[in-house]
Amino acid sequence: MSLIYKTLFEVKIMHEFFLTDLSGQTKFDEPDQQKRLDFLFGEYIGERDSIDRDLDFSFPDSFELTSSKYNLKLLSSYSGCKVMVRVNQLVQPDSSVVYEPFVQLPDDLTIPIVVSRKNNFVDVYSNGRIDRPVSAAYFFSNQNLSGTKVFPFLTNTIPGITSGYVYEQGELALSGTTIMEFYKDESGADAWKTLTGQAFANETDRMFLPLRFNYSFSNELDITQADFTLKDKNGNTMQTNSASDPVSIRSYSLNFSGLSAALISPDGAALSDYIFTLAVTGSNGYSAESKIIFTDNMYDRNVWAIISIKNSVTVPAFNLIGTDGFLFKRKSSTGIWTDAPVFEIPVKSRFGYWRYFNNKGDELDLIPDLTGYLFKNQNFLQTKEPQHMSKSYFILSNVAGTETKYLPNPESYEIQVDDKRRLCFDIKVPRSDLFPIVP
Numbered sequence: 001m002s003l004i005y006k007t008l009f010e011v012k013i014m015h016e017f018f019l020t021d022l023s024g025q026t027k028f029d030e031p032d033q034q035k036r037l038d039f040l041f042g043e044y045i046g047e048r049d050s051i052d053r054d055l056d057f058s059f060p061d062s063f064e065l066t067s068s069k070y071n072l073k074l075l076s077s078y079s080g081c082k083v084m085v086r087v088n089q090l091v092q093p094d095s096s097v098v099y100e101p102f103v104q105l106p107d108d109l110t111i112p113i114v115v116s117r118k119n120n121f122v123d124v125y126s127n128g129r130i131d132r133p134v135s136a137a138y139f140f141s142n143q144n145l146s147g148t149k150v151f152p153f154l155t156n157t158i159p160g161i162t163s164g165y166v167y168e169q170g171e172l173a174l175s176g177t178t179i180m181e182f183y184k185d186e187s188g189a190d191a192w193k194t195l196t197g198q199a200f201a202n203e204t205d206r207m208f209l210p211l212r213f214n215y216s217f218s219n220e221l222d223i224t225q226a227d228f229t230l231k232d233k234n235g236n237t238m239q240t241n242s243a244s245d246p247v248s249i250r251s252y253s254l255n256f257s258g259l260s261a262a263l264i265s266p267d268g269a270a271l272s273d274y275i276f277t278l279a280v281t282g283s284n285g286y287s288a289e290s291k292i293i294f295t296d297n298m299y300d301r302n303v304w305a306i307i308s309i310k311n312s313v314t315v316p317a318f319n320l321i322g323t324d325g326f327l328f329k330r331k332s333s334t335g336i337w338t339d340a341p342v343f344e345i346p347v348k349s350r351f352g353y354w355r356y357f358n359n360k361g362d363e364l365d366l367i368p369d370l371t372g373y374l375f376k377n378q379n380f381l382q383t384k385e386p387q388h389m390s391k392s393y394f395i396l397s398n399v400a401g402t403e404t405k406y407l408p409n410p411e412s413y414e415i416q417v418d419d420k421r422r423l424c425f426d427i428k429v430p431r432s433d434l435f436p437i438v439p
Helices: 033-045 061-069 121-125 257-263
Strands: 005-015 055-058 072-077 080-091 097-101 110-117 137-141 172-175 178-184 190-194 206-210 212-216 225-231 237-244 251-255 276-282 286-295 303-310 342-347 351-358 374-377 380-383 423-429
Touching: 005 033, 005 072, 005 303, 033 342, 055 072, 061 072, 061 110, 080 110, 206 212, 206 303, 225 251, 237 251, 237 257, 303 342
Parallel strands: 005 342, 137 303, 206 286, 351 423
Antiparallel strands: 005 080, 055 110, 072 080, 080 097, 110 303, 137 206, 172 178, 178 190, 212 251, 225 237, 225 276, 276 286, 351 380, 374 380
8 A cells, every 4th residue: 555645734934034035025914815825935046045044943852752643744835834644545436635644633633843943043133132040942733832923923913012011122022912022212212113923933832841940031131039939820920039248139040840740831731721820019019920942852042943733723724634534635626735724923023223333434415315214323334223033135215215325234233233222234335426424
């Protein structure tokens, strides 16, 4: 008997760094998934790099027996991965072709995928907080763990703007239903940029931690006393820890190994029952909460994300098998193919100001033609708004969005933080008509 494998599902990481065109546009605001996938296929045909250049996709070792039992295979693909399953091919009376799993997949089967860093580049060009209290990996799932998922996106709902929360440049929040991106403007005041698109990966997706980890405080907070309370899904306290330091607490080690039986979900358990809350309060009014999914064997420093796909979930569009028991991958009686579901993870790129310095250290002058794009800051020039990083050189728009110009893009993405907590990328330019020096 011949072995037949068909795609059960596919995951695509739609990363802005790789998917920005020469005009600075992406397909994030395209509502039709097929058109987004067609764009991605065009990038593949054009042999452009994608996120799989820097990330690796694999089943965890702990899933080896299960994957063998159900004849599952994982293959890397352009900008993501696909999971294949061994099937029986069945030709129906109307000549349509369907596929049933060779071994029936139980409804509660959960398929974990480890997304590991090949290098540290993905952290350089991806949006996200730099000053983060815990080093949690992303956790993406087709289950409703935090709000209702909207097909085909595996990300959690972006939280609303919270008063008193200290945002970092590029951090995302909702104003009503509009996605906003935080930054400090040219005067150093808080500002928000409206984004198009939906379901971007955000800080609420960073949930995956080992049983032992460090909790860190920013040096600016001057925390001398802190209380750590781990709570279950019903808000019941499971463990408390306290820390104090007469000078300042920079980092505190937390160990929940004694609760491992209660914290780590067994195979087949509902993940929604294994989401915990770490509430931290401290001196100077410090208060923060983190949602956590614990692991004892899938986390290390190279893990960028865990993707967890359950066979049957609350939102039917995210199911892996049709109600008729066959794969979604099939051919109709007229010869038209239906593809397996493709789940998406949209990721924004790093949001930073561009700063232009003369390559000989002279003071740059701002010509009238660039006043809509740049402002003079000490002896250098700086973009009036932060720009999203892109692998491709792209054109710069003025703040009014009415004109564009070609200006040098960053070649180095080493992040600089200025005295107003703005993230910047420095660009050295020679003296020219575009970048004259002050007489």
